[in-house]
Each structure stands twice: as C-alpha cells, then as structure tokens.
Ligand code: G6P
C-alpha cells in the first residue's frame with residue numbers, strides 16, 4: 001500500500017482550546033482541515049514508529065469518516081498498532097483507561113464533548129498523551145505552532161477498515177484492532193467499587209434509578225454496567241443508543257439540557273436516583289428524588305465519603321478543583337488534613353498533580369468529577385461512586401447532602417453564561433475588569449467587603465510551568481467569591497462566564513434557592529463589570 005505525501009497549506013485557526021480543537025462540523029469538513037491538525041499532532045510526537053495509538057469518538061456526525069482518515073494517517077506516520085473502538089465509539093474516560101492499560105503513546109478522541117452534533121453542529125479532536133490525560137499546554141502550543149507552518153501531510157492509500165467487526169486487520173505495516181469500547185473500562189470500574197453491594201441496592205431494596213445517556217456515547221457503557229452487570233431493571237438507561245445528531249439534543253448533563261431526566265426526578269413516582277452524562281462521557285449530573293446536587297457539592301460529598309468506597313478506603317492524598325469551582329471541597333480537605341489545590345479551568349491541569357500522587361480526587365463546576373484511576377474526568381465513574389455511597393449509607397441523596405451541609409456549611413454556587421458575545425466586546429469587558437482590580441480591594445458593597453482580587457495565575461507545583469490570565473477572582477470577607485472568565489470551548493463568538501459563590505454556615509438558611517441566595521452578589525458582579533452595557537445583552541443566556 002502506498003504512503004501519499006499530500007501538499008497542504010495552513011489554517012490560521014487551529015489553536016486548541018480548553019479541551020482540544022473544537023469547531024463547527026462544516027469547518028472540519030473543509031478539504032485538509034482535519035488532516036492538517038492530525039499531522040500537526042503527529043509532528044508534535046516526532047517518532048510514532050511502532051507505537052500504539054488509541055482512537056475513538058463519541059459517535060457524532062462525521063465520526064466514522066474522520067476515524068477512517070485518522071487510521072490511514074496514523075498508519076502512514078508509522079504507528080505499530082491502533083486500538084480503535086467498535087463502530088468508532090470510545091468514551092473519553094475509556095480512551096484514557098485504554099491508553100494507560102496498554103501503554104499506548106497517545107489517544108485521539110473525535111468529539112466536541114457536550115456541544116451539539118450533526119451537520120449544523122460541532123465536531124472536535126482531543127489529543128491525549130501517554131499518561132492518558134489531555135495534552136498539556138506546552139504540547140498544544142507546539143501543535144498550534146506546527147499547524148501554522150504545515151505544508152504536507154501523510155496518508156496511506158488503502159480501503160476503509162471494517163469498523164463494525166471486532167478483531168485485527170492491517171493497514172500497511174500497522175495492526176488495526178477493532179475493540180469492544182466497554183470491556184477494559186468496566187474491568188477498571190470493578191476494581192474501584194463494590195459491585196456486589198451496588199447490585200444488592202439495585203435489585204433487592206426497592207431502590208430505583210434512571211440514567212440518561214442523552215443519545216450519546218455513554219449508552220453502551222450504561223447498558224452494560226448498570227443493567228447487565230449490576231442488575232438495574234431494563235429501561236433504567238434512557239436514550240442509550242448513540243446517534244449522530246444526539247437525537248437533535250444538546251448532550252450536556254445539566255438542569256437545562258437534560259430537562260426530560262429532571263422532569264422524571266421531580267415528577268410523580270420519581271425514582272430514588274438520577275444521573276446523566278455528556279456527548280463523550282466525561283461529565284455527570286447527579287439528582288436525587290426532587291433534589292439536584294450541584295457539581296461542586298458532588299465533589300465535596302464524594303471526598304467526605306470516600307473512605308466508604310473500596311478503591312478509596314485508605315484515604316485521599318489530596319484534592320484539586322478548578323478556580324471556578326466552589327470552595328466547598330476545601331472545607332472537606334481541611335477536615336481530612338489534606339491539601340486542596342486550585343487550578344485553572346481544564347482537566348489537563350490536574351494531570352501532573354495526579355501523576356505525582358499529590359491528589360486523588362479532582363473536580364470542576366462544569367459537571368466534572370474524577371480521580372487518579374485515569375487522567376480524565378469520568379461520568380459513569382461518578383455515578384458508580386454515588387451508587388456505592390448510597391448502597392453503604394442506605395440514605396437518600398437528599399439526606400446525604402443535607403447532612404453534609406449541616407456539618408460543613410453550604411456553598412451556594414451558580415454560573416451565569418453570556419454566550420454569543422461579540423469577541424471585541426468580551427475582550428473590552430475583561431480588560432476593564434483588569435484595570436478596575438486595583439481600586440476594588442477594600443471596597444465595600446453592602447455587607448460584602450473585597451479582601452482580595454487578582455487575575456488568576458497558576459504555577460504547577462510539579463513542573464513549575466506557569467499559566468496566566470486564567471480568570472479574574474474577587475474574594476470577599478464573608479467567603480463569597482466572584483470569578484469572571486472567558487470560555488475556552490466556545491465555537492462561535494465569545495462566551496463570558498461569571499461564577500458566583502457564597503457561604504452559608506447557618507442550617508436554617510441552607511435551603512434557599514441558589515438564585516435567591518446569590519442575588520446580592522449578582523448585583524455586585526453587574527456593578528463591577530457593567531455586564532448589560534458591555535455585553536449588549538439584557539440577561540445571561542444560561543444559568544446553571
Ligand atoms: C471541558 C473541559 C473542562 C472544562 C469545560 C469548560 O469540558 O474538559 O475541563 O471545565 O470544558 O471549559 P470552558 O473553558 O468552556 O469554561
């Protein structure tokens with residue numbers, strides 16, 4: 001078979017964001033667009049000869065065609081073996097698991113995560129390195145730099161691989177192995193959780209759960225693990241077949257986009273437990289009967305209860321959360337006498353801490369939780385963690401969270417998104433915030449006084465690398481916080497995110513609506529950033 005060297009010219013916009021390169025599908029389908037980025041990834045690796053690559057995607061539109069292109073390019077770039085998911089399917093956490101288990105050099109995940117798919121939706125490429133985690137910034141910078149000068153890519157002239165049949169075949173000298181996407185991942189979960197105990201909960205105690213895969217990648221994982229292995233009744237998993245357009249939905253597990261699941265959990269005869277995951281399976285939302293667990297609280301509850309769970313029974317080394325995540329888990333870490341690290345947004349910033357053994361659990365406000373079992377956040381893992389705690393404690397989700405609030409206090413936390421903002425307006429808003437920082441310290445806004453304010457920068461404690469401009473933090477004397485940052489995953493215009501947090505130690509005040517508890521902080525955020533004037537928008541497009 002013939003290796004073809006195809007001449008090409010650069011695209012100016014192949015700068016990876018918070019999580020890989022994410023663009024509209026139409027952008028990705030331009031001639032050479034995907035090929036340029038994939039070749040830039042391979043160039044950053046330098047020597048692919050004989051190495052193993054793990055390849056899969058979330059099943060969205062263009063997944064299959066893109067998989068064939070990457071397979072032929074990986075063969076032309078001399079990978080020795082490619083493990084590719086059956087039908088092109090692999091969740092992000094399963095990819096991380098397989099990279100680590102088989103000592104692969106790299107993984108490529110074809111996904112735009114929680115963004116809608118389809119011809120009119122988004123597509124994306126995520127690149128993971130040999131520890132199973134997202135490529136660190138120095139690697140994504142090298143990929144971007146190469147993409148700006150690229151003049152050729154390599155591809156094998158060969159027929160398509162049959163992705164519908166498990167087993168090995170060849171592409172030139174490269175072995176292509178079509179693998180069961182669930183098998184290795186499920187085996188790993190068995191080592192972390194007490195499956196017998198969860199099986200009992202799901203089969204003998206009258207406990208009912210509902211999992212919504214939102215027509216995205218976790219369907220096969222959820223059917224296999226919850227229904228077949230753990231005995232949950234058939235029908236527990238909703239929308240469990242991955243569809244190219246995610247059934248027209250927005251595969252993001254939150255109160256807005258997983259509306260049907262929310263209605264079930266807040267409806268008549270609601271089950272005891274509900275959960276959902278996103279397009280590529282790394283996010284999670286946790287619900288109890290008539291009860292929503294905020295992502296920041298979920299991280300804190302997992303940390304506080306970790307010793308009840310087999311894989312974590314010897315305790316946690318430390319915990320990490322992103323700057324935008326509430327500080328709830330900091331209190332748990334303090335009680336446990338372990339360190340809590342504050343990182344920039346993006347799972348890649350947890351990798352070094354996990355590799356160095358400094359932390360065991362990590363989480364982000366973006367419905368993301370995970371641990372040192374892999375180097376990605378993990379939706380199904382979070383659901384199993386909750387199920388294991390529920391099975392041991394024999395209490396409801398609400399009781400567990402209420403007890404946690406009573407013990408540690410409640411951190412109300414919400415995110416206000418202004419999506420589709422003109423990028424120049426967004427930059428002006430952030431610049432104005434930068435310049436106003438100096439005058440904020442010591443300023444009083446009603447009951448809240450600013451005690452600290454900065455543009456968050458992070459020095460990685462393991463390799464010393466420094467990341468700057470990661471969000472404007474405003475911290476008040478009563479532990480309230482406001483964080484402003486620009487999203488790094490938006491595929492059109494700019495998205496401004498505002499994170500509000502306030503701490504409530506008094507039990508009597510712990511059952512307010514978050515929007516009510518955070519109303520005065522929202523007014524302060526508006527005053528400081530002149531949100532409506534500078535965005536030109538009356539209100540945010542999304543509150544979660
Ligand atoms: C992805 C990343 C997360 C990040 C989230 C939001 O899911 O993997 O680490 O928290 O996007 O990123 P953004 O830059 O849009 O706020």
Ligand code: ZN
Nearest residue numbers: 113114280282
């Ligand atoms: Zn995702």
